[in-house]
Amino acid sequence: MTDSPPRAAQELDAEDAKLVTLARGARARAGAAEGAAVRDDDGRTYAAATVVLPSLTLTALQAAVAAAVSSGAQELEAAVVVGTATEIDPASVAAAGDLGAAALILAGPDGAVRSRR
Template sequence: MADGELDPEDAKIVTLARSSRARTGAAEGAAVRDTDGRTYAAATVALPSLALTALQAAVAAAVSSGAQGLEAAAVVTAADAVDADSVAAARDLTAGVPVLRADPSGAVVETLA
């Protein structure tokens, strides 16, 4: 799936996820859009006392800001799959939320529905 085929709002969260990853040099970047249209972006957190995937961190930011549900999520990664715990975090908030997996160039290679 090419960026040109994405809904503009989905393309936005892919861009935010890609930017978060690039800005920090992290393994992954992620972004989520809540049911009010607000977006939250994060990168992988790897501290001695706290480890979160980028998607877990983005979901945590959304929840801590009062989000009641998610419309979509995006993860930019070089990995061949989105970590199951990452998907679970997003789906704890909204069952079945689509999770877009994009490569480091921002090209969406998979949508987990």
């Protein structure tokens, strides 16, 4: 038996489906509320999970955007957030927007796409 992606993830193009997989992995590894992944205009991908420390709090998407920027990314093609929320929070939308993300995808913990803008 193979572990295939959820049907909605299969309907995404291969690059966006990869982002869903990376975001799910980041969320699972960290045991976090959310995982996120972004793809820059060179095709490089970055994944992160929610960060909650006494001195620092970042949404998963903010953390993924920060990882991309710290690696030299100047523009994003797409961003994915995986979690239980029904919408991507405004701080995350703003972070992705700072780098012009053309696509914002929200998926549930199972990888099923809930929304795309």
